[in-house]
Amino acid sequence: MPSYPFRSHSQDSPGADPVEAALAGDESLVELRCAVIVARGEDVLLLRRPGEGPAKPGRPDGEVWVLPGGRPRPGEGMLACARREVAEETGVVVMPDRCAFVADVIAPDRGRRCVELVFVARVGAREEVTLAGEHGVEPAWMSLERVRQVNLRPPIAGFLPDVVRGRAQTAPYLGNLWRPEGAENEPGHGSGGVLDDATRPSEPRRGTWE
Template sequence: MGAQQTRWSAETRCSVAVFREESLLLVRCQEGGEQVWKLPGGHVHASEGLIACGRRELKEETGLTADRLHCAYVMDVEEHQSGRFMVEIVLMPATPVQGEPRECEPGRVPIFVPVSELDGLALKPAETGYLHGMYDLHRRDYTRIPAKGVAGVGRLSR
């Protein structure tokens, strides 16, 4: 008698972490009757690359455009209520993103939130620790971009 095999399938989601000064761009929305906060992002479409997905989702959810993105970290997420598994690929701009955030999708409001306030938010997935670490790198390794007209970071040459 053979052992029953369990098939695992995971969804792939790309999100983009955009810092401006001491704040991080998050999207406020409702899920299951509760207010949650997320990085701008979403699921990868068929025949779409990860970077293309990040660019598309950033534009669709916030109106911002990004020329260059790079991978900041990857998370394995299990949603206990639904039993779903997800691979969250978090991207970060390698050059300044263009535009000002605006509500592009009804009920999904992009807001720059001070990094110091992340611990008090219902962040989904729960990645506050990673984001604090990214912010520390942002402060140390990336230039500060003026808040007017440009959101994001640019790489310092060394």
């Protein structure tokens, strides 16, 4: 079975985080992938991954295309993960501010499940951007028309035009809502403002999200 979307850096990097390595063998877990639709005009930023799909006419190397993204590190917020992954995989620095949609990707044998949280970010149509991919992936701008013709995983090509053109409804990302007990009256608590992903206590404390 192709590795997407269950691929993680622990499969590629000998110095991978030990927590990721430990979780990789737990088939009962729901995996989380934070991805970004990076739009520039009518183009979308995608990653080409050769050898991860079946070889077919026109795709002799079994290429698949995916949105840039990956799994959060321990203690890392979802928005911070999305920004980091885009920068690492493409060299592009973005500031996603809305959530476009959430997708389930469940293996046919129901043994593994990935939830993909997809943010949206925009790059100026005339902005000069230099792409720089990680080993084994090739970032590229692709037109919405072309996206429908490639092997995109998961198959979300039909949803991209409305998102890219600003016609789709999006949702805010509320950030880290953990608060120490007794902090209900602190400034910003329950205000609805987006919290920075790094906002968390310096040491473990009892807390609540209610």
